[in-house]
Amino acid sequence: MNIRKDIVLGIDIxxxxxxxxxxxxxxxxxxxxxxxxxxxxxxxxxxxxxxPAIEKMQTEMNGDYNLVGIGIGAPNANYYHGTVExxxxxxxxxTNVVELVExxxxxxxxxxxxxxxxxxxxxxxxxxxxMKDFILITLGTGLGSGIVVGGNLVYGHDGFAGxxxxxxxxxxxxxxxxxxxxxxxxxxxxxxxxxxxxKLLANRITTSKLQDISYNQLTAKTIYNLAMxxxxxxxxxxAQTGExxxxxxxxxxxxxxxxxxxxxxxxxxxxxxxxKPTEESLTKNALNIFKxxxxxxxxxxxxxNAAVLGSAALIWSELEKNSKAVHPC
Amino acid sequence: MNIRKDIVLGIDIxxxxxxxxxxxxxxxxxxxxxxxxxxxxxxxxxxxxxxPAIEKMQTEMNGDYNLVGIGIGAPNANYYHGTVExxxxxxxxxTNVVELVExxxxxxxxxxxxxxxxxxxxxxxxxxxxMKDFILITLGTGLGSGIVVGGNLVYGHDGFAGxxxxxxxxxxxxxxxxxxxxxxxxxxxxxxxxxxxxKLLANRITTSKLQDISYNQLTAKTIYNLAMxxxxxxxxxxAQTGExxxxxxxxxxxxxxxxxxxxxxxxxxxxxxxxKPTEESLTKNALNIFKxxxxxxxxxxxxxNAAVLGSAALIWSELEKNSKAVHPC
Numbered sequence: 001m002n003i004r005k006d007i008v009l010g011i012d013i014x015x016x017x018x019x020x021x022x023x024x025x026x027x028x029x030x031x032x033x034x035x036x037x038x039x040x041x042x043x044x045x046x047x048x049x050x051x052p053a054i055e056k057m058q059t060e061m062n063g064d065y066n067l068v069g070i071g072i073g074a075p076n077a078n079y080y081h082g083t084v085e086x087x088x089x090x091x092x093x094x095t096n097v098v099e100l101v102e103x104x105x106x107x108x109x110x111x112x113x114x115x116x117x118x119x120x121x122x123x124x125x126x127x128x129x130x131m132k133d134f135i136l137i138t139l140g141t142g143l144g145s146g147i148v149v150g151g152n153l154v155y156g157h158d159g160f161a162g163x164x165x166x167x168x169x170x171x172x173x174x175x176x177x178x179x180x181x182x183x184x185x186x187x188x189x190x191x192x193x194x195x196x197x198x199k200l201l202a203n204r205i206t207t208s209k210l211q212d213i214s215y216n217q218l219t220a221k222t223i224y225n226l227a228m229x230x231x232x233x234x235x236x237x238x239a240q241t242g243e244x245x246x247x248x249x250x251x252x253x254x255x256x257x258x259x260x261x262x263x264x265x266x267x268x269x270x271x272x273x274x275x276k277p278t279e280e281s282l283t284k285n286a287l288n289i290f291k292x293x294x295x296x297x298x299x300x301x302x303x304x305n306a307a308v309l310g311s312a313a314l315i316w317s318e319l320e321k322n323s324k325a326v327h328p329c
Numbered sequence: 330m331n332i333r334k335d336i337v338l339g340i341d342i343x344x345x346x347x348x349x350x351x352x353x354x355x356x357x358x359x360x361x362x363x364x365x366x367x368x369x370x371x372x373x374x375x376x377x378x379x380x381p382a383i384e385k386m387q388t389e390m391n392g393d394y395n396l397v398g399i400g401i402g403a404p405n406a407n408y409y410h411g412t413v414e415x416x417x418x419x420x421x422x423x424t425n426v427v428e429l430v431e432x433x434x435x436x437x438x439x440x441x442x443x444x445x446x447x448x449x450x451x452x453x454x455x456x457x458x459x460m461k462d463f464i465l466i467t468l469g470t471g472l473g474s475g476i477v478v479g480g481n482l483v484y485g486h487d488g489f490a491g492x493x494x495x496x497x498x499x500x501x502x503x504x505x506x507x508x509x510x511x512x513x514x515x516x517x518x519x520x521x522x523x524x525x526x527x528k529l530l531a532n533r534i535t536t537s538k539l540q541d542i543s544y545n546q547l548t549a550k551t552i553y554n555l556a557m558x559x560x561x562x563x564x565x566x567x568a569q570t571g572e573x574x575x576x577x578x579x580x581x582x583x584x585x586x587x588x589x590x591x592x593x594x595x596x597x598x599x600x601x602x603x604x605k606p607t608e609e610s611l612t613k614n615a616l617n618i619f620k621x622x623x624x625x626x627x628x629x630x631x632x633x634n635a636a637v638l639g640s641a642a643l644i645w646s647e648l649e650k651n652s653k654a655v656h657p658c
Binding site for chain 2 (some may be wrong): 131132133134147150152157158160161164166167168170171178179180254259287288289
């Protein structure tokens with residue numbers, strides 16, 4: 001008799017690409033693929049492309065595996081309702097993705113935003129293995145976060161908890177896309193780093209290759225490369241970004257007293273350039289009883305599969321919860 | 330046959346007084362009493378006074394009740410270790426209070442700080458009945474907090490979570506007892522209100538009865554009474570305190586997205602004087618997706634028994650958790 005191994009499907013719906021893959025309980029990605037999201041397309045058309053692509057992959061796996069659930073990471077996803085609610089970068093109406101997916105594949109599905117999925121991914125397969133209290137920070141175009149308390153992700157009463165990027169760190173500071181001023185993500189994110197470079201170009205008289213690059217051309221990767229070459233403006237931009245992140249984390253840890261803060265996403269690839277000043281600033285600015293406790297760690301999810309692993313971990317952790325739950329008599 | 334009703338003992342160890350009482354599962358306080366804490370006394374001597382006082386009360390109850398557990402609220406209490414760790418206002422060494430109490434009374438005991446106990450008290454018997462996600466703020470000499478996520482109190486990895494009073498709201502602002510500057514409790518607490526009155530007396534040329542009172546004589550109660558008489562400085566002090574609290578809460582709710590914020594303690598007795606400006610400021614300053622969601626509520630624990638009810642609720646909730654837990658095979 002052939003015993004088929006249980007696997008789940010992880011789907012990460014991004015503004016540009018959608019990645020999906022089959023993942024076992026140890027975090028091995030058996031098979032994965034991606035397709036363009038096509039932001040201008042309706043949800044209906046998008047899923048009409050996605051579902052056959054998944055089924056094709058299933059067929060290629062010759063029935064060696066048993067699909068037991070589907071985890072989905074998506075922008076503006078609501079865990080409680082199973083919906084994606086008017087995502088700002090997609091031309092979708094509010095869509096009940098969990099319903100659509102469960103109907104098509106006939107297994108349990110669950111959805112949350114990408115930062116929450118990444119947090120569960122780190123807990124199950126990455127830097128937060130064995131931890132019950134930590135905060136994951138995604139440093140991309142903006143700053144996303146997933147907060148884990150007592151081994152469970154914090155969703156809040158409405159499913160929207162964990163918006164640490166919109167904690168105001170400088171009252172009256174930089175304009176934020178949310179309509180307010182001084183939000184953490186206007187300073188600490190790929191975009192925040194760029195804005196800091198431009199502030200420094202205004203304030204300093206140091207010569208820098210950054211003076212040859214327009215705002216729209218400049219990327220965090222370029223700033224990183226120049227910092228590694230010793231460019232003073234680039235180095236100071238990273239130092240200021242880490243210093244402010246450390247101050248923000250000194251405020252963040254008073255809420256849930258996490259064991260670690262895990263940095264994930266593009267800017268985290270800068271490694272020590274961002275980690276060192278963040279650590280120093282957190283130690284300097286933390287309340288005494290928290291000093292030296294919360295570690296700053298880098299994501300340990302393989303970068304290629306991170307988003308798919310996160311979504312897969314989400315459904316594995318949900319299946320585990322359900323199997324442990326006490327059923328009412 | 331006489332069926333004895335289950336009750337718990339709630340103990341609240343404060344800097345000045347220690348209150349204790351027997352409470353049933355509906356939150357009725359069957360009998361309660363208090364004794365002076367005597368801050369200069371050792372823990373050993375303190376418990377040598379407390380235990381016989383409790384036992385005397387037990388005897389008076391003629392065995393009509395069955396003691397099933399003991400909940401304790403105390404400064405610098407660590408839930409995980411059962412200890413009170415070098416409390417700043419008591420002459421105690423680090424003391425394992427849970428061990429002492431369990432040995433003497435032979436029932437399960439549990440300890441946490443007063444704000445956490447108050448949060449559980451509100452959830453079981455007060456303004457947070459039926460809520461799973463809320464934040465309790467105690468406004469006394471300082472600002473304490475208890476955070477509830479998914480129906481559970483947030484203790485953090487080390488037992489010290491929920492220090493919202495030490496979130497920095499004005500970088501470089503007022504000196505705080507913690508050694509840093511600009512912590513929320515330096516503005517929002519009975520002491521913070523006093524400091525704001527003194528700042529206003531420096532800045533304004535309005536005549537006020539507050540100009541006749543020394544800093545050491547001034548109490549939050551006096552400021553409240555003068556505000557009710559229409560004193561402009563007193564009114565402005567409350568307005569500024571609420572405005573800053575609303576801003577701080579706009580930052581706090583991004584972490585756990587609570588259904589409500591419950592105000593507890595001395596300053597909460599000022600009612601609308603503090604609630605109205607807090608509500609207005611929270612609505613004005615909140616991130617769009619949170620606007621109008623988190624309610625500002627006043628504590629509903631009867632003031633006299635609040636601390637004892639909180640400690641009693643703590644142990645009731647723990648006993649409930651244990652009876653629901655799945656035992657490993």
